[in-house]
């Protein structure tokens with residue numbers, strides 16, 4: 068696994084979106100399933116999307132070896148402006164999930180969606196994921212972030228597929 072990528076659903080704080088609803092959106096966009104591997108609902112419930120061993124569709128051009136986690140929320144009431152409105156149960160569950168994934172995939176780099184080339188202009192995941200990742204490594208796990216392998220970014224997905 069190369070990356071574990073954080074996303075938000077770009078929905079308002081009051082919208083109680085779940086994996087089934089996101090699956091419907093993605094099927095409408097022509098994906099073969101929900102694009103993410105995990106969804107964390109507003110109440111902190113963790114739902115599974117694609118199995119981890121199936122390539123996702125969440126960062127166009129960089130889906131190979133890339134696990135996608137979607138945290139529900141992320142925009143203000145106008146439905147557009149990025150807003151860090153995630154709940155404490157969501158942060159708790161995200162840390163628990165990332166701790167498990169980091170143990171199982173220690174060389175995977177934790178990313179935010181807009182950290183990938185061609186995706187910089189996106190608001191997603193609507194919070195300061197670099198500071199969040201650094202705090203996990205420095206304070207919570209007390210380890211070193213895995214080496215950044217920039218050559219991965221030059222590789223395009225071998226199979227033309229969903230854009231993500």
Ligand SMILES: [Zn+2]
Nearest residue numbers: 074075180191
């Ligand atoms: Zn995203």
